[in-house]
Amino acid sequence: MREVAVATQAAGILSDSREAAPLVEVEHLTKRFRQGRREIVALDDVSFAVYPGEIFGVMGLSGAGKSTLIRCINLLERPDAGRVTVAGQEMTRLTGRSLMQARRRIGMIFQHFALLSSRTVAGNVAFPLEIAGFPRPEIRRRVDELLELVGLSDRAAAYPSQLSGGQKQRVGIARALAPEPVLLLSDEATSALDPETTLSVLRLLQEINRRMGLTILMITHEMHVIREICHRVAVIDQGRLVEIGPVAQVFSRPQSEAGQRLLRAQLQEDVPADILNRPRDSSHRLFRLGFLGEVAHEPVVAEVVRTLPVMLNVLFGRIEQLGGVPWGRLVVEISGTPAAVEEARQYLKRRGVEVEEIRPVDQESAAVPSPARVEGGAA
Ligand SMILES: Nc1ncnc2c1ncn2[C@@H]1O[C@H](COP(=O)(O)OP(=O)(O)O)[C@@H](O)[C@H]1O
Ligand SMILES: [Mg+2]
Structure with missing residues (x-):
């Protein structure tokens, strides 16, 4: 019961x-x-x-x-x-x-x-x-x-x-x-x-x-x-x-x-591969942002640029409905000094935004080949 x-x-x-x-x-x-x-x-x-x-x-x-x-x-x-x-x-x-x-x-x-x-x-x-x-x-x-x-x-x-x-x-x-x-x-x-x-x-x-x-x-x-x-x-x-x-x-x-695999497979279709694969360093980082519910309508991203010494470049953006709840998604490149970029990341997290860093594909696979990628390569 x-x-x-x-x-x-x-x-x-x-x-x-x-x-x-x-x-x-x-x-x-x-x-x-x-x-x-x-x-x-x-x-x-x-x-x-x-x-x-x-x-x-x-x-x-x-x-x-x-x-x-x-x-x-x-x-x-x-x-x-x-x-x-x-x-x-x-x-x-x-x-x-x-x-x-x-x-x-x-x-x-x-x-x-x-x-x-x-x-x-x-x-x-x-x-x-x-x-x-x-x-x-x-x-x-x-x-x-x-x-x-x-x-x-x-x-x-x-x-x-x-x-x-x-x-x-x-x-x-x-x-x-x-x-x-x-x-x-x-x-x-x-x-x-x-x-x-x-x-x-x-x-x-x-x-x-x-x-x-x-x-x-x-x-x-x-x-x-x-x-x-x-x-x-x-x-x-x-x-x-x-x-x-x-x-x-x-x-x-x-x-x-x-669940994460299914979601990632879908999200990856959103950003062209050449953008995903562009080389990055600690002063140019790529993030996937997710805004669920009310925060989807708040200008959190604008606040970041206003309050921190970073540049923010939106590469992809969309708001859709997830079971009746607004879900905003953005892919952004944040650049500035390494400390400022890191501060921006933490600011977004504090504001309730889901933040996932996107690393270039070869960099990622060079580290640890994930089972999904091995399967994909074999198919
Ligand atoms: N009648 C059957 N005889 C033998 N294996 C079956 C039979 N029906 C399903 N399977 C096996 O059970 C697993 C699940 O199949 P299924 O329920 O059809 O998956 P899905 O619908 O998610 O694609 C698969 O490995 C499939 O080969
Ligand atoms: Mg079936």
Whole structure:
């Protein structure tokens, strides 16, 4: 009980769900696969909870165990150990008919949509309702409503092959929502879409979450997907859950090595390599600055230049939203006497700015080759 209170507090943003019991509870989940003579531990003692109304993200590299996790939540895959509870029902205890019924309360969308090519858009959305034995007039009514919700009313008679990727995923979403699930699982649902379409599908999911209060668990290897719509995020690495927290917290100050690696990979795209690689010394230092929350709007950087004898050159800057919290990022070069540059660094830190020094790549790798770099070089 205490644990639950702490976790909901961490959710923070979702003030109305703070008192609620978890909708999804994953406890000590373990799943192993045998591949020839080798045993793969796809999930290793994973525990976390998702609260009603949350959009919860699970992020990790390819092979981390994300799909296995989602398949163990709806019991498409039976875990070797541990317990999964969804809306008060212990999934891991169910078999046969009762499992099928419980699964109906869990919608799912997929990377490659998994639509029936021989059925129209309306036919695809109607499919789960036909299986569940809904009366025809009700099926027709719900299909109409759902197609309206996802913006495809005018494509009801089209076949999947006549649709764009984004439209196909909208059909996938409508179909998943048809049986009125209590939980929507998304396995890389936007990974096959271009950036613009991805954004529109994410906005649709966000709207569905807001309007219907639907809880969404989404797994992805793409950080920007999580950043765009998730409230909380868990990082999974080699089958282990290594970090969990509000998106703003995890993305701005990841504690785990896997979280830091994911963040660094994203940040490095921001600054051209030639700038990163330019030689530096103690009177020309390059810093990556992160401003979370209110400080993002304060002119801290201007204060540095005004109060200290340094030059500050902004090489990159952006403010974005992290789970609803403003997150400002700057890459700056600070130059002056070594003492003044160091003083500027400390000043920024004191003002609550995240400060990370960027060293030229060769300098860094000459010191200690990091495992990530060795892997990257080999690939
Ligand atoms: N059915 C299976 N049989 C054998 N190994 C599997 C099976 N499904 C997944 N794995 C292995 O489990 C690990 C996690 O896979 P997966 O959950 O698909 O990762 P992700 O979705 O994060 O890319 C991988 O090493 C993968 O090869
Ligand atoms: Mg996967």
